[in-house]
């Protein structure tokens with residue numbers, strides 16, 4: 441059997457269309473334009489990939505997009521001063537500080553300096569606590585995108601066995617909280633998990649978020665399970681005609697072998713990545729509605 445492809449790219453386009461409609465209404469009825477500020481310190485390659493698509497898509501849905509590119513040697517005080525300025529700026533409803541930050545900057549300190557109401561990444565400690573206790577919060581974009589695809593594919597997730605591979609604050613932990621919120625039985629597995637293949641084999645839903653290229657083979661997947669591949673790994677792919685090195689993107693799942701066993705699977709590229717950006721736009725819209733005391737868009741938050 442070949443698994444159904446869950447088309448994140450197409451799904452993301454429908455999310456952006458919904459966002460664009462709401463943005464247009466906000467403008468027409470209230471004269472408000474949602475604004476997103478992205479702060480990039482230094483030149484992490486993964487972040488650059490992300491920033492490129494993001495600025496373009498923010499404008500395409502009718503929002504204001506502001507980019508602050510800071511030198512890799514920027515001091516913590518200067519970065520905190522910029523965040524403070526953005527916190528006070530009424531035209532900015534979402535603030536995203538690209539991670540990872542250069543090593544001399546304290547990530548926790550910087551993230552927790554963002555106004556939680558503008559924390560569209562959902563990484564601020566108060567949003568983490570709100571999510572963990574089932575209260576209204578800003579939900580991290582990647583897990584939110586994964587949840588939207590899972591709900592769309594399955595309807596209810598209630599009672600399903602879900603295994604999240606990876607325990608990061610950015611994906612693994614919030615993903616587990618969201619699945620628990622949808623009444624899954626959730627296991628968080630990681631590099632020290634004993635008998636990882638057997639743990640994964642129990643799962644009706646597998647979310648792979650470890651950052652290791654093609655680490656999960658089809659033989660680990662329960663027949664018919666749904667596989668969400670969060671990994672975006674750039675690997676060597678031989679040489680181009682002109683002799684220069686070629687690369688390609690692969691996920692944390694071995695797509696070819698997993699396709700033979702899984703019931704449904706997200707591809708890389710074209711799966712979780714585009715949904716992450718679409719959810720960033722959705723979160724910016726949500727933040728804008730909340731701060732203005734307006735009704736939140738339906739279907740764009742949990």
Ligand SMILES: Nc1nc(=O)c2c([nH]1)NC[C@@H]1CN(c3ccc(C(=O)N[C@@H](CCC(=O)O)C(=O)O)cc3)C=[N+]21
Pocket residue numbers: 486487489490493536537538539540561581672689708709710711712713714715716717
């Ligand atoms: N505070 C913060 N929040 C983030 O959400 C964040 C971050 N920092 N730092 C960097 C990573 C990386 N990231 C990506 C999102 C989408 C794609 C994406 O859309 N990828 C395309 C492929 C793009 C290509 O072709 O290279 C896809 O999967 O189809 C990639 C990478 C968000 N990140």
